[in-house]
Amino acid sequence: MRRAKPAVRRAATDDDAVIRTRRLTKRYGTLTAVDNLDLVVHRGEIFGLLGQNGAGKTTTILMLLGLTEPSSGEARVMGLDPEREPRLVKRRVGYLPDAVGFYGGLSGRQNLRYTANLNGLRRDVAEHAIADVLEQVGLTDRADDRVDTYSRGMRQRLGIADALVKTPDLLILDEPTTAIDPLGVVEILELLRRLVNERGLAIMLSSHLLTQVQSVCDRIGIFAAGRLVGQGTVDELAATFGDGTATIEVGLELPTPADRSRAQAALGSLSGVTEVNPPAKDGDPWQVVVRPASGEGRVRQEILVVAVDQSLRLTTLRPVVPSLDDIYRLAVTRTAA
Ligand SMILES: Nc1ncnc2c1ncn2[C@@H]1O[C@H](COP(=O)(O)OP(=O)(O)O)[C@@H](O)[C@H]1O
Ligand SMILES: [Mg+2]
Numbered sequence: 001m002r003r004a005k006p007a008v009r010r011a012a013t014d015d016d017a018v019i020r021t022r023r024l025t026k027r028y029g030t031l032t033a034v035d036n037l038d039l040v041v042h043r044g045e046i047f048g049l050l051g052q053n054g055a056g057k058t059t060t061i062l063m064l065l066g067l068t069e070p071s072s073g074e075a076r077v078m079g080l081d082p083e084r085e086p087r088l089v090k091r092r093v094g095y096l097p098d099a100v101g102f103y104g105g106l107s108g109r110q111n112l113r114y115t116a117n118l119n120g121l122r123r124d125v126a127e128h129a130i131a132d133v134l135e136q137v138g139l140t141d142r143a144d145d146r147v148d149t150y151s152r153g154m155r156q157r158l159g160i161a162d163a164l165v166k167t168p169d170l171l172i173l174d175e176p177t178t179a180i181d182p183l184g185v186v187e188i189l190e191l192l193r194r195l196v197n198e199r200g201l202a203i204m205l206s207s208h209l210l211t212q213v214q215s216v217c218d219r220i221g222i223f224a225a226g227r228l229v230g231q232g233t234v235d236e237l238a239a240t241f242g243d244g245t246a247t248i249e250v251g252l253e254l255p256t257p258a259d260r261s262r263a264q265a266a267l268g269s270l271s272g273v274t275e276v277n278p279p280a281k282d283g284d285p286w287q288v289v290v291r292p293a294s295g296e297g298r299v300r301q302e303i304l305v306v307a308v309d310q311s312l313r314l315t316t317l318r319p320v321v322p323s324l325d326d327i328y329r330l331a332v333t334r335t336a337a
Helices: 057-064 086-092 108-118 123-136 152-164 182-199 210-216 234-241 257-268 293-309 324-336
Strands: 017-028 031-042 046-050 072-077 093-096 170-174 202-207 219-224 227-232 246-253 273-277 286-290 313-319
Touching: 017 057, 017 202, 031 057, 031 202, 031 219, 031 227, 046 057, 046 182, 046 210, 057 072, 057 170, 057 202, 086 093, 093 152, 108 123, 108 152, 123 152, 123 182, 152 170, 152 182, 170 182, 182 202, 182 210, 202 210, 210 324, 219 234, 219 324, 227 234, 227 324, 234 324, 246 257, 246 293, 257 273, 257 286, 257 293, 286 293, 293 313
Parallel strands: 046 202, 046 219, 093 170, 170 202
Antiparallel strands: 017 031, 017 072, 219 227, 246 286, 246 313, 273 286
């Protein structure tokens, strides 16, 4: 068993980069599908490549796996050059393509045996690994049923099992949740997080679905028309592309209009607060806008103090996490300008 590593972001040193690209470019005729890509993915993280259809996500993944040649620039995957050592890369990287193909007439277990055999795993080692990964993706009960009786979500989980059989250090998943129902999506995202925590591997996944990327990825690369327009945590991206403000939600029990004006005045008097927006309807939280965004934590603490001071009853107090949706729109429009 490999030791589990915590899913935290580490310093960006060379040795902990599982993927690193420099000015990686792919042209198809006059079309530049991937344009001077500089990308870093670290050990122990889930990295989301986010972009609309045609943004260049699949092309990037194919170059990382040595399945298509870059026009220029370079890539390193687990320190290897996929162009020159594609087989070594494939041995260490599990890959879930955007369209997974299995033999429908064979069982899940038989399909995995086929993959294990292709990867040169010894039979007894393979049987253990297969039982392990089937358990991990929750398919043990159905392992000996024919794959053509599986749901889409089950096939996708079998695809992840398939990518895991050779105990890779890195998983690359191309649109792993497309065409799966919402419950199945939650299951798969939880599975990915568990794999990172238990196996200590890194995951890069591509997706055009913002909320899914936001919910599971430690860091995100925003891709638009072949270019990476930003990469970082949601917070870092918000700081880069946001408008420089942060918002705090403040829930208050305010029985009388006098209480409300007292709250308005108290919140508005805090330094750094630029706007105090009362709720549209009773029971909803107030929105307090802070500038600069870095003052959010301090203001949140001062709200607590002022609430006690003024006998205002707090029900909730929390920073509003910026939506990736907003960040994405800002990033794409700003860099297109
Ligand atoms: N083999 C190919 N030949 C020509 N154009 C291609 C080929 N593969 C992809 N493209 C084009 O490259 C662009 C990026 O495609 P792709 O990497 O598949 O995007 P994504 O995976 O983000 O949807 C698209 O405009 C697509 O039409
Ligand atoms: Mg694609």
